[in-house]
Amino acid sequence: MGRLEEALASYLTRHFGHAVRVESLDRIPVGASRETYRFVMRADREAELTARRMILRLDPPTSLIETDRRTEYAAIRAFHGSDVPVPELLLIEEDPEALGASFIVMQEIVGGEAAPYRLIEPPYRANLETTGQHKWSILGSIAKTDPAACGLDRVLPPVAAEDCWRQELQRWETMLDADELEPQPIQRAAIRWMKRNPPPPAQRISVVHGDYRTGNLLVSDTGAVIGVLDWEMAHLGDPLEDLAWSINRVWCFRKDERRGGMLPKDEAIAIWEKSSGLAVDADALRWWELLACLKGQAIWISATKEYQTGATHDPLMALAGWMQVNSQDRATLELMGRLSHGIST
Amino acid sequence: MKPDVSVYFRELVRALREDFAPKLPTAFEQGAALRLAMLSQAASEEFDRAAARRLEENEAMRRLFERASSIVKTPDLLTRLQTVGCLREDSIHVSALDRVNQTLRDLLIELHAHVETLAGDDARALEADIWFEFSASTARRALSIGRF
Numbered sequence: 001m002g003r004l005e006e007a008l009a010s011y012l013t014r015h016f017g018h019a020v021r022v023e024s025l026d027r028i029p030v031g032a033s034r035e036t037y038r039f040v041m042r043a044d045r046e047a048e049l050t051a052r053r054m055i056l057r058l059d060p061p062t063s064l065i066e067t068d069r070r071t072e073y074a075a076i077r078a079f080h081g082s083d084v085p086v087p088e089l090l091l092i093e094e095d096p097e098a099l100g101a102s103f104i105v106m107q108e109i110v111g112g113e114a115a116p117y118r119l120i121e122p123p124y125r126a127n128l129e130t131t132g133q134h135k136w137s138i139l140g141s142i143a144k145t146d147p148a149a150c151g152l153d154r155v156l157p158p159v160a161a162e163d164c165w166r167q168e169l170q171r172w173e174t175m176l177d178a179d180e181l182e183p184q185p186i187q188r189a190a191i192r193w194m195k196r197n198p199p200p201p202a203q204r205i206s207v208v209h210g211d212y213r214t215g216n217l218l219v220s221d222t223g224a225v226i227g228v229l230d231w232e233m234a235h236l237g238d239p240l241e242d243l244a245w246s247i248n249r250v251w252c253f254r255k256d257e258r259r260g261g262m263l264p265k266d267e268a269i270a271i272w273e274k275s276s277g278l279a280v281d282a283d284a285l286r287w288w289e290l291l292a293c294l295k296g297q298a299i300w301i302s303a304t305k306e307y308q309t310g311a312t313h314d315p316l317m318a319l320a321g322w323m324q325v326n327s328q329d330r331a332t333l334e335l336m337g338r339l340s341h342g343i344s345t
Numbered sequence: 346m347k348p349d350v351s352v353y354f355r356e357l358v359r360a361l362r363e364d365f366a367p368k369l370p371t372a373f374e375q376g377a378a379l380r381l382a383m384l385s386q387a388a389s390e391e392f393d394r395a396a397a398r399r400l401e402e403n404e405a406m407r408r409l410f411e412r413a414s415s416i417v418k419t420p421d422l423l424t425r426l427q428t429v430g431c432l433r434e435d436s437i438h439v440s441a442l443d444r445v446n447q448t449l450r451d452l453l454i455e456l457h458a459h460v461e462t463l464a465g466d467d468a469r470a471l472e473a474d475i476w477f478e479f480s481a482s483t484a485r486r487a488l489s490i491g492r493f
Contacts, residue, residue: 029376182443183450186479189457249493315380319490322387327491330483333476340480 004099005039008056011098012041012105015091019044025056030114030215034069034232035060038108053108054090059101068232069094069102071156075207075231076106078150083141085109085218085227109227112218116253119219120261127223132262133271134225135217139246140275142228143206143239152207156236161201164238168291169194175298179305186329187297190290190336199287202238203278210234212242213251214260240280243272244288249331250296250324286335293332300324354389358382387488398485399442403434405478406449412474413456416467422459425452453478 005025012020025039037056059069073092080086088107096102113119119128147153159167173191176184209216210233218227246260247268253261259268269280304321306312333339361382369375410430417423429452434445453475460472 026371027373029373182447183454185450185454185457186483188454189476189479192458192461252492255492315377315384318384319380322384322488323490323492326483326486326488327493329479330487330491330493333480333483336476338476338480339483340477 004037007099008039011093016043030229034058034230053110055087055106055108057104057106058099059096059103069104071234072230072232073104074152074155075209075234078152078155078207079142079145079228082145082150084138084145085225086231087227087229109218111220112226113221114215114218114229116214116251116261119214120253123221124219124223127221128258128262130223131217131219131225132258132260132268134223135214135260135262136243136246136268136271137275138225138228139209139212139242140272140277142209142212143204143242143272143276143278145207147205147207147236150207152234153236156207156234159205159236161203161205161238164202164205164241165194165199165287165291168237168241168295172291172295172298175302176294179298179302181301181305181308184297184301184329186332187294190294190332193336194287194290194294197287199238199240199284200281202240204239205236206239206242208235208237208239208242210242210245212246213248214253214262238288239276239278240285240288241291243269243280244285244292245295247289248292248296249334250327290332290335293328293335297325297328297332300328350392351389354385354392357385358389361385383490387490390488394485395439396437396442399439399446400434400437402482402485403442403445403449405481406453407432409453409471409475409478410449410456413460413471416463416465416471417456417459419459422455426456 002025005022008025009020009022012022021042021044023040023042025037027035027037030036035058037058039054039056040051041054042051057069057072069092073089076086076089080088087109090105090107092102092104093099094102113124118124119131124131147156169191176187176191209228209231211230212228216228216230217225218229220226247265248259251260252258257264259265262268263271269285272278273280300320303317304325307314307317307321330339361378366375366378366382369378407430410426413426414423414430417426429448432445432448434442436442457472457475460468460475
């Protein structure tokens with residue numbers, strides 16, 4: 001038994017007040033902001049023997065994004081039992097004493113695949129349109145959820161409808177300022193444009209997942225979305241922010257027009273509109289798509305810095321720099337009508 | 346230097362994908378090996394073009410600065426356009442080219458922001474050329490592992 005298995009079993013035994021065994025602990029390649037492990041939890045209690053497949057989400061020394069585990073815990077709890085599929089939570093521990101870092105334990109949603117490069121291959125490939133229907137319909141459900149009704153208005157910081165854009169632009173520009181290792185003329189031009197041409201106030205204040213993309217969904221082999229994961233960037237804001245991030249060009253896993261590797265942009269938007277009950281203002285969405293480009297670029301550049309400075313050895317962080325940064329710049333140029341297609345690549 | 350560096354990288358990518366990744370015990374380790382293969386593929390592409398694309402980009406920016414000298418009226422910016430525009434690479438080592446590239450790109454950001462505030466057809470034409478150079482720079486930097 002490894003050290004982490006032992007420490008987790010010891011913690012769970014203390015937490016539940018009876019013997020708990022941890023078996024088959026295995027790190028899985030999902031989630032860029034937490035170390036994620038799958039394990040089997042066996043509880044021996046009198047005549048009752050139970051075995052449950054669980055997930056451990058452990059704060060890492062470095063990550064793509066600095067996030068708040070309590071936000072993730074609250075958001076998952078708020079949506080549990082709704083038509084937004086989320087895992088069942090077991091516990092949150094913020095004291096690093098037990099495992100060396102804070103962590104969350106939740107039920108594993110069995111039978112789901114999240115890796116985009118697997119989803120574009122059989123058996124998932126044949127059902128990607130169905131998956132797309134589910135994906136943007138669920139995102140619409142998140143957008144129409146009343147934050148007060150699900151209790152998240154008491155957890156997530158409030159924001160006025162007219163301030164949503166300013167808050168997000170400031171957040172990601174600040175990260176770019178702090179972490180860029182080389183000048184970013186395309187993003188700087190986009191930032192100036194966004195400041196000169198702000199979007200209208202949000203139609204409503206919604207729960208924004210913050211990282212709603214194919215890699216954060218669990219998909220069954222029949223194409224159904226059976227889990228929405230990685231809620232640590234959840235906040236209150238303009239629901240167009242999530243829609244724009246979900247259709248970001250860098251998530252075109254099949255290197256074509258299908259967003260998230262699933263559906264053309266217009267179809268994805270139409271499904272979201274029907275589900276959310278909100279109408280999309282094309283100019284406002286374009287602004288939020290540009291914000292999504294800036295947000296992506298800030299995240300990729302921040303990850304690049306972690307790798308460059310030796311803070312991490314995770315090749316995912318280097319890939320963020322080499323695979324995403326240039327694509328994100330090209331996506332920005334496309335949205336601004338400045339991508340010259342005549343230039344060979 | 347033989348075998349060619351490109352041949353070495355090709356073999357490294359193949360070995361990581363076909364020999365090493367499938368034999369690793371966990372999905373996490375397999376994923377890490379496949380990511381290293383992708384990075385090696387990208388490094389192979391960058392190795393051959395590294396100096397060429399930097400030289401081309403630096404020269405393109407210097408041409409923009411030269412053109413801007415007849416449009417920009419702000420003395421301080423005009424002086425720096427002329428000074429930085431004369432900056433030449435003292436070596437074709439990639440690190441030396443990068444140092445010049447960063448200086449030029451910093452000034453290009455400043456020039457672009459300034460030109461946006463100017464009226465007139467000349468300013469609009471220069472602005473369009475700056476955007477064209479941005480697009481060209483992403484074409485030069487594109488890697489096969491990129492999704493767009």
